[in-house]
Amino acid sequence: xxxxxxxxxxxxxxxxxxxxxxxxxxxxxxxxxxxxxxxxxxxxxxxxxxxxxxxxxxxxxxxxxxxxxxxxxxxxxxxxxxxxxxxxxxxxxxxxxxxxxxxxxxxxxxxxxxxxxxxxxxxxxxxxxxxxxxxxxxxxxxxxxxxxxxxxxxxxxxxxxxxxxxxxxxxxxxxxxxxxxxxxxxxxxxxxxxxxxxxxxxxxxxxxxxxxxxxxxxxxxxxxxxxxxxxxxxxxxxxxxxxxxxxxxxxxxxxxxxxxxxxxxxxxxxxxxxxxxxxxxxxxxxxxxxxxxxxxxxxxxxxxxxxxxxxxxxxxxxxxxxxxxxxxxxxxxxxxxxxxxxxxxxxxxxxxxxxxxxxxxxx
Amino acid sequence: xxxxxxxxxxxxxxxxxxxxxxxxxxxxxxxxxxxxxxxxxxxxxxxxxxxxxxxxxxxxxxxxxxxxxxxxxxxxxxxxxxxxxxxxxxxxxxxxxxxxxxxxxxxxxxxxxxxxxxxxxxxxxxxxxxxxxxxxxxxxxxxxxxxxxxxxxxxxxxxxxxxxxxxxxxxxxxxxxxxxxxxxxxxxxxxxxxxxxxxxxxxxxxxxxxxxxxxxxxxxxxxxxxxxxxxxxxxxxxxxxxxxxxxxxxxxxxxxxxxxxxxxxxxxxxxxxxxx
Numbered sequence: 001x002x003x004x005x006x007x008x009x010x011x012x013x014x015x016x017x018x019x020x021x022x023x024x025x026x027x028x029x030x031x032x033x034x035x036x037x038x039x040x041x042x043x044x045x046x047x048x049x050x051x052x053x054x055x056x057x058x059x060x061x062x063x064x065x066x067x068x069x070x071x072x073x074x075x076x077x078x079x080x081x082x083x084x085x086x087x088x089x090x091x092x093x094x095x096x097x098x099x100x101x102x103x104x105x106x107x108x109x110x111x112x113x114x115x116x117x118x119x120x121x122x123x124x125x126x127x128x129x130x131x132x133x134x135x136x137x138x139x140x141x142x143x144x145x146x147x148x149x150x151x152x153x154x155x156x157x158x159x160x161x162x163x164x165x166x167x168x169x170x171x172x173x174x175x176x177x178x179x180x181x182x183x184x185x186x187x188x189x190x191x192x193x194x195x196x197x198x199x200x201x202x203x204x205x206x207x208x209x210x211x212x213x214x215x216x217x218x219x220x221x222x223x224x225x226x227x228x229x230x231x232x233x234x235x236x237x238x239x240x241x242x243x244x245x246x247x248x249x250x251x252x253x254x255x256x257x258x259x260x261x262x263x264x265x266x267x268x269x270x271x272x273x274x275x276x277x278x279x280x281x282x283x284x285x286x287x288x289x290x291x292x293x294x295x296x297x298x299x300x301x302x303x304x305x306x307x308x309x310x311x312x313x314x315x316x317x318x319x320x321x322x323x324x325x326x327x328x329x330x331x332x333x334x335x336x337x338x339x340x341x342x343x344x345x346x347x348x349x350x351x352x353x354x355x356x357x358x359x360x361x362x363x
Numbered sequence: 364x365x366x367x368x369x370x371x372x373x374x375x376x377x378x379x380x381x382x383x384x385x386x387x388x389x390x391x392x393x394x395x396x397x398x399x400x401x402x403x404x405x406x407x408x409x410x411x412x413x414x415x416x417x418x419x420x421x422x423x424x425x426x427x428x429x430x431x432x433x434x435x436x437x438x439x440x441x442x443x444x445x446x447x448x449x450x451x452x453x454x455x456x457x458x459x460x461x462x463x464x465x466x467x468x469x470x471x472x473x474x475x476x477x478x479x480x481x482x483x484x485x486x487x488x489x490x491x492x493x494x495x496x497x498x499x500x501x502x503x504x505x506x507x508x509x510x511x512x513x514x515x516x517x518x519x520x521x522x523x524x525x526x527x528x529x530x531x532x533x534x535x536x537x538x539x540x541x542x543x544x545x546x547x548x549x550x551x552x553x554x555x556x557x558x559x560x561x562x563x564x565x566x567x568x569x570x571x572x573x574x575x576x577x578x579x580x581x582x583x584x585x586x587x588x589x590x591x592x593x594x595x596x597x598x599x600x601x602x603x604x605x606x607x608x609x610x611x612x613x614x615x616x617x618x619x620x621x622x623x624x625x626x627x628x629x630x631x632x633x634x635x636x637x638x639x
Contacts (some may be wrong), residue, residue, distance in 0.1 A: 030457050056456045060481035065449040068442065068479070072450030074438045076420065078457045098443050204454075206418040206461050215432045219440040243446035 011183040014040035015175065018154040018188050019083070019109060024049055025192055028107070029078040030056035032069035033161065034088060037121045037279035038177040039111035047261065055195065063088040067095030067108075069081045074104040075216035082258075083109035085177075086127050088117060089135075095168055097136030100233070102220030103202075104177035105164035106112040107157060108142070111172045111180040114340035122340020123177035123263060126319035131172045139230055141237050142170040144290040152288075165198065171328055174290060176313070178263045178296045178342065226361030237292065242334040243270040245288035251275065254283030257302050259322050260311040261287050263342070268311050270345035274350060282352070283307075298325040307331040307359065309352055314338055371526070383407030384469050385416055394501075396589035397597025398553040399427060402495055403434050405559070406443075406466065409566050410437065413574065415462040420454050422447040426468035427501045444628040445476020448483035451490040461571060469510040470500045473533050479537070487578035489545025492567045493616035494535065494581055497514055497588040498607065505591035509533045512610050517591070536583055537614040546578030547571075548617035552608060554600040572620045580620075 013021075020042045023031070031044045031050055043059065050057035053326045056073075060066040073080035085125045095312065099106055112127050114120040129135075131144045143163045145156045153175060160171035204214045220226040246263075250272055251257065260268035265286040275282050285301050287294050302308055307330050310322045316334045323332050337343050337353045343351075382388075386407035393399045410416050419437040423429060425444035432439030442450040447465035455463040472494050474482050483490060491556050498518055500506040507517040507524055511530050514523040524532075536550050549565040565582045572580035585607050587599035594602060 030453065032453065055454075056469075058452070058456060060449065061478050064446065065479055065482065068449035069440075069453035071446075072422070072440060072453035073457050075450070075458055076454045076461075078453075080453065092442060095446070103439075203456070205419050205435075206420055207438050208417050213436055214438045215441070216439075217432065219429060219441055288638050315637035 001052050007358070010187055012183045013150050013154070013186045013188045014041060014181065014183050014305075015150045016111065016180040018150045018186055019157065019175070019180075020045035020049070020172070021108070021188050022054065022154035022157040023081060023153070023188055024241060025189070026081050026107075026161045027195055028055070028081050028157065028161070029195065030058070030073045030080050030172045030199070031082065031084045032058050032060050032066040032073070032080070033084060034060050034063045034066050036085045036088045038113060038180050039083050039085050039109065041180070042109065042111075050083045053192070053195070054070040064095065067092035068101075070106050071095055071099050071102070071104065074099065074106040075102065075204050077197075077200040077205050079107075079198070081107035081109065081157070083111065085111045085121075086115050086124070088333060089127060089130065093130070093136035096142065097138050097140060098133075098218055099170050100136075100140035100142065102137060102216050103168040103233075104170070104172050104216065105161070105168050105175065107160045107164060108170055109175065112174065112176040113318060114338070120340050121177060123179075123313060123336070123342055124319070124340055125176060125262060125264060125313040126315070126338065127174065128290065128312070128314060132176050132293070132321075134338055142172045142309050143167065143243070143292070144174055144242060146174050146178060146290050147199060148262050148265045148286065150179070150182065152184040153179060154186060155190045157187060159353065163240070163243055167236050169240070176260065176263050177340070192212075229236045237282040241292045243289060244292050244294045246294045246296065247284070249284040249290055251283035251285065251301050253281050255306050256280065256352070257305045257308045258282055258311060258352070259285045259298070259308060259318070261318065263289060264313050267343065267348055268347055271348040271352065274345055274349040280353070280355075280356065283323050286316075291323070294320045295321070295325040298322065299329075302326055302330060305330060307341035309355070310334045312336045313342065377433050378533055383411045384418075385410035387434055387436050391434060393427065394410070394590045396599055397427070398584065398586055401519050401553055401559060402409040402493065402584050402586065403431065405562055405566055406464070406493060407435065409570050410462075410561070412567075413462070413570050415574075418460055419462045419464070422451045422454070422463065422465040424471040426471050427494065428466055428468060429502070429555070446475070446477065446479055446489070448472070448479040448490065448492065452483055452488045455488065455490050456533040459576075461490065462570075464493060466493045467495070468501070469496040469498060472534050473509045475525060475536040477554070480540070481542070483538050484542045484545050484579040484581070487546070489573050489576050490579065491573045492579070492581040493560075494567075494577065494583040495586045496535070496583050496611065497586040498532070499588050499591045501588045501591050502558070505544045510535075510611075512607065530612055534611060536581075539581065540616045544582070545617045546577050546619045549615040550583040550585065550611060550613045552603045552613055553587070554603050568618065568620045570623070571622060575621055576622055585612075585613070
């Protein structure tokens with residue numbers, strides 16, 4: 001697949017713009033989407049660039065249509081993507097289940113906003129469950145990548161498509177309103193190598209000279225057959241665990257571990273710097289792949305710590321996975337804000353200090 | 364040529380009727396008297412006739428024809444309920460050399476998938492839609508459809524469909540008629556050899572519309588459901604001609620297809636750049 005041309009020059013880029021350019025660089029052949037804030041720069045930029053590059057951009061009539069267009073394009077063997085924000089992603093869930101059931105690769109970007117319902121357009125991480133635990137009906141998962149800066153917003157579409165194609169499953173990039181809207185220096189080339197199409201022998205490209213027909217389908221009426229298909233999906237998910245990615249900082253000497261993903265991990269890193277100045281040895285554990293979750297990596301990072309803190313912009317959704325990994329080995333404390341409120345590093349550091357002072361109670 | 368037709372066509376006997384190459388040997392699962400089998404065959408005939416077998420992608424619905432992909436030999440995609448036009452849109456746009464059609468029932472196309480139907484037509488997508496209207500949800504047990512007739516008894520309108528409570532049946536052809544993106548639109552009852560020949564004529568136009576890159580094309584087939592209508596197959600066909608056609612008059616609603624150079628199976632390769 002095409003790679004972006006090398007350019008080492010940093011420039012100020014908005015997160016959504018970086019993601020759109022990253023999608024182009026990843027070799028995306030088609031984009032289907034429906035307007036929703038706070039991700040609109042992604043379709044706006046792609047509506048300009050994609051036709052110029054001879055690729056497909058289509059504004060669909062709804063998110064339901066968007067994801068089914070992604071399904072069709074992916075079935076026909078193309079690198080297909082959509083982007084949306086929380087309420088729009090909810091509308092897509094049936095389609096994602098079909099995509100997972102039919103073992104199709106695709107890329108879905110969720111620039112998360114506050115919920116439930118119409119909520120607001122402020123940053124939130126409250127779609128962790130939906131992204132990581134399936135979201136639609138049936139026993140399925142998507143690979144979930146959580147960028148924490150504009151550079152990763154540019155790089156993750158390529159990573160996401162490569163993983164999706166390797167395992168024939170959807171990849172979700174789980175960003176948020178801050179990551180989408182903030183300007184940051186990043187290396188984001190805007191000149192790209194030509195598109196090269198990947199051969200997919202299972203795709204419904206039109207039969208051509210192939211000796212057999214291809215069918216893309218998730219209907220298996222025989223329970224034994226559907227059970228076997230589900231076993232295969234689960235085997236693929238186990239296989240995908242080799243792709244787990246984690247970012248660990250200040251963990252070598254840590255007495256405490258702070259777990260956070262995405263924009264919350266940026267706040268967490270700043271809080272850690274404040275706490276370290278006060279002599280509190282605390283490290284950052286940032287899962288980059290939220291699914292598959294870095295369970296073993298967390299266990300090993302937490303072996304010698306006194307307690308683990310989990311910080312999220314939700315009610316504690318990743319907390320379930322953190323607690324399952326720690327499995328009672330040490331106390332797990334949670335701090336989070338919902339509804340689009342983004343606590344600053346001082347607030348988080350203060351909260352952590354308070355809990356450490358009360359450690360006797362925790363333990 | 365399929366294995367069955369090879370076995371039955373012997374050298375000293377002239378073969379006058381056989382299964383289209385585009386169709387597989389799999390026995391159809393449809394109920395006795397259901398016209399899905401006839402319409403499947405017509406689709407197969409068209410794919411053979413236009414020589415587009417190798418670049419055809421069929422999009423199957425949710426409903427009685429959910430297994431349509433089993434009965435054809437070309438590539439097929441199973442779409443979720445109502446979304447076939449969205450799926451077909453993407454398959455066609457990503458490679459305009461393909462011949463892409465959807466095969467949908469009335470619940471799929473005119474109820475849950477109405478938005479996808481109207482918007483694919485409005486955009487003038489270069490896809491061909493085969494719309495099988497039997498006025499009922501056959502597979503799920505005979506519930507009321509958006510195309511059920513006023514007074515029609517179904518499992519969810521046991522006292523007969525009431526216009527006051529559930530509105531009037533939706534005439535899809537009339538509804539789509541106003542959209543400039545539509546290149547061909549016609550309705551035909553599948554009730555007699557004569558009407559089946561008319562269906563062939565309409566389907567040729569609907570195929571040609573796509574091969575000419577002229578826009579969205581749809582053929583609506585007035586189809587039987589003897590089991591859920593509680594009628595014999597013969598009575599079902601008579602019922603279409605005597606009653607259903609009053610609500611859904613057959614005929615051509617839109618025809619902007621240029622047939623001067625037809626048939627030209629290669630024309631869509633030549634014109635592949637002219638996207639809608």
